Each structure stands twice: as structure tokens, then as C-alpha cells.
Amino acid sequence: MTNTPNRSVQRAFRIVDELSENGGGRASELASRLEMPVSTVHDYLQALVETGYVTAEDKEYRTSTRFLEVGHRQRHRLEVVKAVRNELVTVADETGEHVTLLIEEHDQAVILAVQEGPDAINLFAYPGARMPLHATAPGKAMLAHRDDGRVAELVDQGLVEVTSRTVTDPDVLLEQLETVRQRGYAVDEGERIAGMVCIAAPVLDKREQIQGAICVCGPESRLGETRREEIADVVQRAANVTQVNLDYV
Amino acid sequence: MTNTPNRSVQRAFRIVDELSENGGGRASELASRLEMPVSTVHDYLQALVETGYVTAEDKEYRTSTRFLEVGHRQRHRLEVVKAVRNELVTVADETGEHVTLLIEEHDQAVILAVQEGPDAINLFAYPGARMPLHATAPGKAMLAHRDDGRVAELVDQGLVEVTSRTVTDPDVLLEQLETVRQRGYAVDEGERIAGMVCIAAPVLDKREQIQGAICVCGPESRLGETRREEIADVVQRAANVTQVNLDYV
DNA sequence: GAAGTGTTTCGGTTGTGCCGGAAACTATTT
DNA sequence: AAATAGTTTCCGGCACAACCGAAACACTTC
Numbered sequence: 025m026t027n028t029p030n031r032s033v034q035r036a037f038r039i040v041d042e043l044s045e046n047g048g049g050r051a052s053e054l055a056s057r058l059e060m061p062v063s064t065v066h067d068y069l070q071a072l073v074e075t076g077y078v079t080a081e082d083k084e085y086r087t088s089t090r091f092l093e094v095g096h097r098q099r100h101r102l103e104v105v106k107a108v109r110n111e112l113v114t115v116a117d118e119t120g121e122h123v124t125l126l127i128e129e130h131d132q133a134v135i136l137a138v139q140e141g142p143d144a145i146n147l148f149a150y151p152g153a154r155m156p157l158h159a160t161a162p163g164k165a166m167l168a169h170r171d172d173g174r175v176a177e178l179v180d181q182g183l184v185e186v187t188s189r190t191v192t193d194p195d196v197l198l199e200q201l202e203t204v205r206q207r208g209y210a211v212d213e214g215e216r217i218a219g220m221v222c223i224a225a226p227v228l229d230k231r232e233q234i235q236g237a238i239c240v241c242g243p244e245s246r247l248g249e250t251r252r253e254e255i256a257d258v259v260q261r262a263a264n265v266t267q268v269n270l271d272y273v
Numbered sequence: 274m275t276n277t278p279n280r281s282v283q284r285a286f287r288i289v290d291e292l293s294e295n296g297g298g299r300a301s302e303l304a305s306r307l308e309m310p311v312s313t314v315h316d317y318l319q320a321l322v323e324t325g326y327v328t329a330e331d332k333e334y335r336t337s338t339r340f341l342e343v344g345h346r347q348r349h350r351l352e353v354v355k356a357v358r359n360e361l362v363t364v365a366d367e368t369g370e371h372v373t374l375l376i377e378e379h380d381q382a383v384i385l386a387v388q389e390g391p392d393a394i395n396l397f398a399y400p401g402a403r404m405p406l407h408a409t410a411p412g413k414a415m416l417a418h419r420d421d422g423r424v425a426e427l428v429d430q431g432l433v434e435v436t437s438r439t440v441t442d443p444d445v446l447l448e449q450l451e452t453v454r455q456r457g458y459a460v461d462e463g464e465r466i467a468g469m470v471c472i473a474a475p476v477l478d479k480r481e482q483i484q485g486a487i488c489v490c491g492p493e494s495r496l497g498e499t500r501r502e503e504i505a506d507v508v509q510r511a512a513n514v515t516q517v518n519l520d521y522v
Numbered sequence: 523g524a525a526g527t528g529t530t531t532c533g534g535t536t537g538t539g540c541c542g543g544a545a546a547c548t549a550t551t552t
Numbered sequence: 553a554a555a556t557a558g559t560t561t562c563c564g565g566c567a568c569a570a571c572c573g574a575a576a577c578a579c580t581t582c
Contacts, residue, residue, distance in 0.1 A: 068282065098335065
């Protein structure tokens, strides 16, 4: 942006990113991938090990469990997580499907908690996983309760097509958001993962501020019209209880 | 050690640590706590935000969910976690207590997974939480299967007294480790948390390498002699099944 | 034992992190 | 509104630490 990006910090975290994506790596490997001199990467790795955020085991470097620690501490402090915990379990039991809590961060939807019901299909969903807002039910649920300016910004950045069904037309998106506001829940039909339907309800606090979204995902084949409405009810009720918990505490 | 600690990297992560411990903070606040000039801290925060690992919301900085993401990705790749998952649930159900999976990292025991049984007391235990090896059952379970050199190193670093019951005498520790090897499980009696008894079994792979430990914790009052032995059996069986899973995959 | 591959060390130079100072905001108070 | 105090943010020049080429070192492999 303006200035002072602090190159060292950038580079350190680029290395961390790289380690995270590949589940570890060696100095030379990283060096070639990041197009940096080996000796430089080596210096960084040394420094990172020193901090405790990276471990070195026989020339093989990995991210350490410190990341888990920091991540969980942060999550633990978020009110929504506490407020929603029991509800997630309930929803998972009642629907049998894959249930998640998401929040918005840095213009993306991020999973904070996962609860798998008895029939849940195995999604590649873990806390910290992120996805575009416009291509998911929870994302749309949250966007619907943001001011229009925010939505316009997103549109300007371009609505990436994740699957062939992803909404990429701004007008369609705005229309859908209006629908979400009216009926209280959002749906995505294979817009992020083909063959997958998700239904999500927004969690608001007493000041009508969006705090997150509860989302149920299941295979299209299992989620007919009536079933979807059932699920929508369950999710909305859960979101409601969560709001009460949130305001009560 | 030798040289090149890369000050920028150190400082960046010190700021992250500080943010994590206090659940966020403002520039001036951090500056005074870390005894750095405000402008410097500001520069770092800016850089950290740029990386996406820190979020800024109205002058209030927090660690972002990226840490969760990196942490979980790492955890996901660890074989032990997959191998132990079902067993943790089983143990939690059978014992009713608080069950965890731990590994060793950087001379500490680190929790990787938590499973609470129906009667579990509420411990401040979350993935990423760390504790000294010598003061916990899982730590002792893991140490028992390390070569003596490693143990000697730990002793040299000093056996910190966590509670009044913590083993601080090297000879006693070595003796206990021998017992662990003989009967296959480790016990700690209020050595880390007063009033808390923990029973842990080591998870080894086919090459006899220590991969982690499964740990059951409960209040002293509930864990009499016979109950402890029951639990020891359950934990050992779980560790055994985990080993099989580990080697099979 | 020579040649190949990757890691670690070393040190000079050069670019950039650093931080004092000032400006631009935000509250709060009179 | 004006003054005060406490922030955050911007700026810019200097010193020093990051940077990386090259050399030393540790290994395999042929």
C-alpha cells in the first residue's frame, strides 16, 4: 500500500505458508519454490525455529504446534464459538448432516467449528478452512446482513467462479441476498462443491451485527425440497438460540 | 546460537505471542509491554496484517484464523491423529473421563486432540496446550521410551516444580521411568494439577519409536486403586490399537 | 576417491528496518 | 469551541542487520 511492508516479516510468513501447504520441506526445496537464494531461506528457517513456530527434524522443517495453540486460543475467546457449541451438536444430530460454524474474515468465510452428524459425508472441512463469500450459503447469509458498500467492494474484486453453478452475476447475487433477508436463511446448490447443497442461517447479536453463520451441508440427492425446508427450520432455530446465548452472556 | 537470529522475525513472532496471550491489543499497549517504540510496533503490525496472520479492526489487532488453518493442516498430516481418533472416543466413553492425545515437541508435551467423556471435569486443555514432560503422565510415558541421553538433557535443564507433588529429583524420575517401561503405563498424582490424577500409555510405531501418548485425567477422589488399574487397561489397549492402525496405514 | 547433491558457515555491501519527531486523528474536558 | 491529552499514522535519514555469493562441509552414489 503506502510503504513499510517489512520485507523480513513478509518473507518469514511466505515460508510458513509454503511449509503449511506442503506439510514441511527442506531448505533447498523451499528456496527453489520461493525463488530465493538457499542461504537466505536457510537463515529464515533458522530464525523461525528459534521462535518455536517451526520445528527442524533432520533437515526437514515443519510448522510446529504453536500455530494450533495460537489458533485455539483465539477461537476460545470468540464469543460465538461458546454460544453455538451445544447448538451445533443438536443440529448435527437432528439433521444427520455435516454442520459448521463460520465467520467472516478478510472478505472470506472461515470455518471455526465442525460437527459431523451420523450421516455426514466426508468434506474437506477443518477449522481455519476458508472460502469465497459469494459462492457459499454461509457467505451469502453473512453478506445479506452487511451494508451494501461491502457487497459492492466484493463485486468489484470480481466474483470468482468456483464451480459452473457459482453465482458470478452481481445482479443475481444482490437478488439472492434480498431473498436471504426475507426468509432468514441462505442456500447454495453446488455453487462451491458440485453435487453439494448447503443451507445456512446468519447469527446476529442484539445490535443486528453479523457474528457468523451456521451451515448444514449434504448431497443434493438427499436434500429434496421438503427436506431443505426442514433443515432450514432447524438451522434458523439454532441460530436464534445462539443469538440469545450471545446476548445473555 | 551461532549467529543470524534475524531480529525482524523474532520481533514479529514476539508480537504474535503477545497478541495471542492477551487476545489482541492496540499498538501503544503492545509497545509498552514489549518495550519497543510505538512506531516500530506499528510498522510490524502493519506488516503482519499484510500477511493475513493478524487482523486489524478499528485499531484493535488480533491474531487471525490463519493460525488455526496452519495448525490444523499440520495436525491433519500427523499419522498418529488419524490412527488414534476412534480410540480416543472409545476411551472417553468407557472411562467417562477427560482424554487427550499428546506428542512431544521441543522438550514439552503438547496436546493434539481432546475428547471429553460424559463425566469429564473441565480442564483448561485445548489442542496446542503445552506442559513440561517430567510433570505429567503422558510426558513420562514418552520419556520412558527415549534414550537416556534425552532424559539427561532434560534433567540438566532443571526439573521445574509445577505443584508441590512434582517430581524434581532426577533419581526418582529415572526410577519412575523404569516402572513405566515395566508395566506399560505412566501415572501422575497431582504433579501438574493439584487433585488431579492422570494415567497415560505410550503409542509406539513398529520401530519402537515413540509417536505420542494417550492420557486419561480425572479427580483423585474418583480414581481409587482399582479404578486406576481399570483405566490403565483401557488406555493401554487403546494405545495398542493405535499402534496397529499406525503400522497398517 | 571423485563427482554429485544438498546444507551450513562466513563476511562484505547495500538496502531496509528502525525509531525520533511531527502531523493527523479521537476522545474527553473545560 | 477551544484546549488538552492520548492515540495512531506518516515521514525520512542513518546505522546496522539482512542478504546472498562463495566457500566449506556433510552426505550419498557411482
